Amino acid sequence: MAEYGTIGLAGLPTRVTICEVGPRDGLQNESAVLPAEVKVEFIERLVAAGHTVVESTSFVHPKWVPQLADAEEVLDRVRRVAGVRYPVLVPNERGLDRALERGVTDIAVFGSATETFAARNLNRSLDSQLEMFAPVVARARQAGLTVRTYLSMSFGDPWEGEVPIPQVVSVAGRMMALGCSELSLGDTIGVATPGRVVALLEALRAAEIPVERIAVHFHDTYGQALANTLAALSRGVTTVDASAGGLGGCPYAKSATGNLATEDLVWQLDGLGIETGIDLGKLVETSAWMAEQLGRPSPSRVVRAISGG
Template sequence: MTTQMPESVTVYEVGARDGLQNEATVIATADKVEFIRRLAASGLTTIEATSFVHPTWVPQLTDAEDVLREIDLPGAVSYPVLVPNLRGLDRAVAAGVRHIAIFGSATESFAQKNLNRSVDEQFEMFAPTVTRALHEGMDVRAYVSMCFGDPWEGDVPVGQVVEVGRRLYDLGASQLSIGDTLGLATPGRVHDLLDAFDTAGLGADVLAVHFHDTYGQALANSYAALEACIRTFDASAGGLGGCPYAPGAAGNLATEDLVWMLDGLGIQSGVDVRALAKTSSWMAEKLGRPSTSSVVRALAAQPA
């Protein structure tokens, strides 16, 4: 494992999709659009905007087309969209989306719960979606979830995660995001898994990490990933998010907490942490509860 930290990183902001999708409070379309615009104004250049999952499964994001139409897709900011299958891809193509993501599972139990498919069957579902997306000139990202533990199966063997991740990537993805869905990872386990991916031919240039903060380890795990020279970090403004299929899963790594650490390390992200914290405070008011981000709370407590 390298200890050469990167000079700069990309923050892959997931708050507008992964962060809001499980909220009980219905967020108005206009507020979602304003949220995304504020995120972009803070310097974020990759903002996962919404999902084309069936409304029955994710009712909070039934306004996906409206959101994308209002934010005006062309420009310097990339707005990836989660696409589960060919039906979702049809909607993405019609909306003019250029970047999509697919969401796979490293375990049988979660694949059945989340996709109603076995691990092997998920590849059969994703393959035609990715093939067509590439034909349409889209960029494809692949998520692999439950990389450090599964609520029904317990610890997930490293080799199993690497095999599933390799198969998802080989469908034609440009990047593989390694997901700690339950927040069970610790820095040593992060090193071990990233080393195993590197040995399998998937190095830091094609990997991203996606940490949850259930046990308060998300920031420490991000530091461990920096030590492996990972250059793309998924994070959610204000720590929004969770997983409805993963009991006990807390919110995502807060973008502000990540950027505060990066700033302290002299690693460039292009994000204005104070502007972003104001955006998260604004969204917290819309949701009727305080942000879980330590940095957001600390900056909000400072005198104006």
């Protein structure tokens, strides 16, 4: 990007942390089941490109996410780099047990802002999902782990439609009250637009959830992910989830298409003069390589523009 120059915009942060979700959220939605050695190389390539947070796998039961059935093997084989976090998704206490057995230091739980998605994804109600997460978060924090909470369907739900902002704020507040250290707002089906992003962030601020503890997780179903990210940054958000090559969606919400591509995000941030610590060239090479492993072109516009594939 540097060869085309950088011009910043007022009111944006000087540095953004990208939470790379490709190895977990990306690969879990692929029909292909990749061997563990490919997943390990993917994670290590992402770290070599400059990522400091790489969500590595999930301890969800293999019956539900067979693409990540080799979670233990992947974690055992990844060469850990000092200063890099390798969070994993855990659905319940059994998942936490598996994570603790592998010496994991960062976990994430996956909640819902709507009743229907909680029922379909977790077989729980809004209230009972919190009852399920409470002992997971408590035990994890007692063991010294950081706990992120994903709040899916924060903007829209394919069964319920528009999700009322007060409802999202209420569930978010209750999740954070359990002891979670970070809240990632999920636009699971990609229907958010910038005004709604700003409105939700302002409502969360009014509810005294610090913006420093909020991340955003946008899907690009309607081509709004970058615009929504820029809106979030303008309101003080400094952590953005993205997936290398735009991999992933949500296996339990069929209208959810790919995540925001990390390369597209880095191109925008580089052009704004916002630091990420990520080498775009190395990242593009990694995503082009992963596209070859999956046997299809990368959906990332930047990957296609730079590598031609």
